[in-house]
Amino acid sequence: xxxxxxxxxxxxxxxxxxxxLSALAGDPRGAxxxxxxxxxxxxxxxxxxxxxxxxxxxxxxxxxxxxxxxxDGRPDNxxxxxxxxxxxxRFARCVASTAPLRDRLVLFWSNHFTVSVxxxxxxxxxxxxxxxAIAPHVTGRFADLLTAATLHPAMLTYLDQYRxxxxxxxxxxxxxxxxxxxxxxxxxxxxxxxxDGGYGQDDVIALARILTGWTATTDKGGVAKRFGFxxxxxxxxDKMLVGTKIKEGGEQETHDAxxxxxxxxxxxxxxxxKLVRHFVADDPPAAAVDHIASVYLQSDGDLAAVTRAVxxxxxxxxxxxxxxxxxxxxxxxxxxxxxxxxxxxxGPALFRRLRSLGQPPFGAPSPAGWPxxxxxxxxxxxxxxxxDLGADxxxxxxxxxxxxxxxxATIAPLLSPSKAQFIKGAGDRASGVAMxxxxxxxxxx
Amino acid sequence: MNTLLNRRGLLQGFLGAGLLAxxxxxxxxxxxxxxxxxxxxxxxxxxxxxxxxxxxDKDYADLRGPLAIAAPGQPDGVLPLDDRFGLHPALAPIxxxxxxxxLQIVHAATTPYRDRSHFDAQNVLETGGNGPSGSGVGWLNRxxxxxxxxxxxxxxxxxxxxxxxxxxxxxTWVNGAGAxxxxxxxDAIDRLYADAPAFHAALATARDTEQLLADADTNAxxxxxxLGRLTPAFKGLASLMRDARGPRIATLEVTGWDTHSAQGxxxxxxxxxxxxxxxxLSALRQDLEPVWAKTVVVAATEFGRTAAPNGSAGTDxxxxxxxxxxGGALEGRRMIVDWPGLARxxxxxxxxxxxxxxxRSVFASVLRDHVGLPxxxxxxxxxxxxxxxxxxxxxxxx
Numbered sequence: 001x002x003x004x005x006x007x008x009x010x011x012x013x014x015x016x017x018x019x020x021l022s023a024l025a026g027d028p029r030g031a032x033x034x035x036x037x038x039x040x041x042x043x044x045x046x047x048x049x050x051x052x053x054x055x056x057x058x059x060x061x062x063x064x065x066x067x068x069x070x071x072d073g074r075p076d077n078x079x080x081x082x083x084x085x086x087x088x089x090r091f092a093r094c095v096a097s098t099a100p101l102r103d104r105l106v107l108f109w110s111n112h113f114t115v116s117v118x119x120x121x122x123x124x125x126x127x128x129x130x131x132x133a134i135a136p137h138v139t140g141r142f143a144d145l146l147t148a149a150t151l152h153p154a155m156l157t158y159l160d161q162y163r164x165x166x167x168x169x170x171x172x173x174x175x176x177x178x179x180x181x182x183x184x185x186x187x188x189x190x191x192x193x194x195x196d197g198g199y200g201q202d203d204v205i206a207l208a209r210i211l212t213g214w215t216a217t218t219d220k221g222g223v224a225k226r227f228g229f230x231x232x233x234x235x236x237x238d239k240m241l242v243g244t245k246i247k248e249g250g251e252q253e254t255h256d257a258x259x260x261x262x263x264x265x266x267x268x269x270x271x272x273x274k275l276v277r278h279f280v281a282d283d284p285p286a287a288a289v290d291h292i293a294s295v296y297l298q299s300d301g302d303l304a305a306v307t308r309a310v311x312x313x314x315x316x317x318x319x320x321x322x323x324x325x326x327x328x329x330x331x332x333x334x335x336x337x338x339x340x341x342x343x344x345x346x347g348p349a350l351f352r353r354l355r356s357l358g359q360p361p362f363g364a365p366s367p368a369g370w371p372x373x374x375x376x377x378x379x380x381x382x383x384x385x386x387x388d389l390g391a392d393x394x395x396x397x398x399x400x401x402x403x404x405x406x407x408x409a410t411i412a413p414l415l416s417p418s419k420a421q422f423i424k425g426a427g428d429r430a431s432g433v434a435m436x437x438x439x440x441x442x443x444x445x
Numbered sequence: 446m447n448t449l450l451n452r453r454g455l456l457q458g459f460l461g462a463g464l465l466a467x468x469x470x471x472x473x474x475x476x477x478x479x480x481x482x483x484x485x486x487x488x489x490x491x492x493x494x495x496x497x498x499x500x501x502d503k504d505y506a507d508l509r510g511p512l513a514i515a516a517p518g519q520p521d522g523v524l525p526l527d528d529r530f531g532l533h534p535a536l537a538p539i540x541x542x543x544x545x546x547x548l549q550i551v552h553a554a555t556t557p558y559r560d561r562s563h564f565d566a567q568n569v570l571e572t573g574g575n576g577p578s579g580s581g582v583g584w585l586n587r588x589x590x591x592x593x594x595x596x597x598x599x600x601x602x603x604x605x606x607x608x609x610x611x612x613x614x615x616x617t618w619v620n621g622a623g624a625x626x627x628x629x630x631x632d633a634i635d636r637l638y639a640d641a642p643a644f645h646a647a648l649a650t651a652r653d654t655e656q657l658l659a660d661a662d663t664n665a666x667x668x669x670x671x672l673g674r675l676t677p678a679f680k681g682l683a684s685l686m687r688d689a690r691g692p693r694i695a696t697l698e699v700t701g702w703d704t705h706s707a708q709g710x711x712x713x714x715x716x717x718x719x720x721x722x723x724x725x726l727s728a729l730r731q732d733l734e735p736v737w738a739k740t741v742v743v744a745a746t747e748f749g750r751t752a753a754p755n756g757s758a759g760t761d762x763x764x765x766x767x768x769x770x771x772g773g774a775l776e777g778r779r780m781i782v783d784w785p786g787l788a789r790x791x792x793x794x795x796x797x798x799x800x801x802x803x804x805r806s807v808f809a810s811v812l813r814d815h816v817g818l819p820x821x822x823x824x825x826x827x828x829x830x831x832x833x834x835x836x837x838x839x840x841x842x843x
Binding site for chain 1: 488489560561562563564565577581600602604605610616617618619626629630631633634636637638640641643644646647648649650651652654655700701703705706755756757759761762794
């Protein structure tokens, strides 16, 4: 079993399913490039309009929408049900995936453009946001991804954009309402230029003004029905954004501004740093970051070209255990290792488990998303829960598992003979499986 | 502890003893000193003008508009502190601490950071420098190093927050249930960690913490119904800290302060959170009774919020705000403030409460006058960017 196959399956994948390491062994890099051509898997989950309809239904209104509703056993809450369907479908998709690199890109960009169910309005929308605003664009152009993510109802809700009104717009002149800077600030700080990317408070206000108009129209009950651009809320006039004049033009201003930001060298640097941190090392090597940033700029933000360049980095293939798996990646990897498409299919239990691991699905603590460095996931208590997850799954599933085959299919390329011998000598099969799952070779990627 | 000997025995049997020297070990409370310090991070930017409203400032009511809270004695009015300041009515559970001389409030204060990014501002609050730092080392971790190193610190968190991160090993603990893996399995897994020091150290720390917690028997407490959302974590921490073998320095986090919209005034979204926070502080104080006279708690946030409401009845990222200092070790009640006023021309950049106090002067004074670190060490090794930092006098009883 080759080391490169291990890296392809873990660093760039979601952990090996039985047989995956041998399939990758011939040409690991070539196999990854093939995965980039995969298309999103069809789904029977509701689209954005359908999710909004569920969110606005009378039943949803009376059931309450807080996160606590997700596991308190309260019956008949369509928003909670939709959220849990999204979580279980996403988990099953990752466990069954034959193009795990593509799913990793979806997880990466979905985290880059975090919308979090910490805001109750996002609960019914987080899943469809990832499926409709993120997934179609992860091998497309960043400008398209940025636009789709910024203008999706989930983002407009999460970062308060739908409340923002241009002070000199028609509505702004009539009512005592005004600008909300939240989305404008986070687009600059988190999604494009980065905090040191060369913008100031004036630019935050400029982008907030440009974005005025994107909102939700509401029906009589106050329920958000339709999201779109309302010119009556839009702040008139030209705007200066990061030294570029954005000419007055209603919703076109947003497209001009996002296209300009997508092409900005600071954006290239910011995205390259995050990608290299995610796929190479917690402290991203400067040379790799510079290279990825230059590929980004030369290709005009073509994320397929950028991903191919990340795969081609020598530094991505040196240390096979440079990164800690996130709780989500870890749980998926355990299910994949056991070939278990039926594992962890109970929505509430899966939710509780991931929450206890510190990563409730679609539940990042802030717009910055989940952290991406080992110390963020390797606290003592967190490690105990990660071990507990493996022990729990092993206890339930180990009955039919051959320990030697499991090791061969997962961590064998990196495991010392003495450790392999030690695990195989475990007092019971479940403990052996739990030891595989708890090993540094399985917990890291 | 016996478990330590067992683990060492196993490790030596498995891969030899050579690695042991590099592994941080952990045992609570090596120093005889019994003073406690808890640092609570209020993440998201708590609105200091809402939590501790300057109702006596002539510009306050106009500036805050619908977010303004009434004067003391009026319906839903603030709880009186001094001529200028009151406490948000939802903070009633800690008003008694003020009356008892166990609460001080810092106002118009923040870190040296001015650019209104949550993540950079929290970085500065936690690393203690003049600007964001990529060092990954927090000022409390540096203080722990000066106090004697590993085994004194505990973070109520999945992983240590930045303020507690760094070379000195700290424990982490989260309120949770479940029996967990057996000792047999954990011993075996620890052998797999013999060549992975970070995993070994984390596992050893987690097991020690669980042991301590089992001794403290908080189960009955955890089952109790009707506690506030934040209270169990605060009570759990109290049960760990009042134990003579427990941690001396701890951190806790409360999130949810980023009130961009509909934050409310005397009631509403922010009031609810303030109420939960005050309930939890009150429970912490009760459960720390045996050591309360030796305890200081500081609760601080990364920045305040805009002085005036934004367009959605909330507030945007601002600059100076308020912080709380509580404890039986305090000198008495006091407002620590050099009030800049709320007149338009007194606001920072025309929009935020102007900063007049560096929060680090409070942190540094707790470290000097309560924890007992030498001032020279604090200046040279904890807040190294702040050579001229003024300390806050008379914070704690000498």
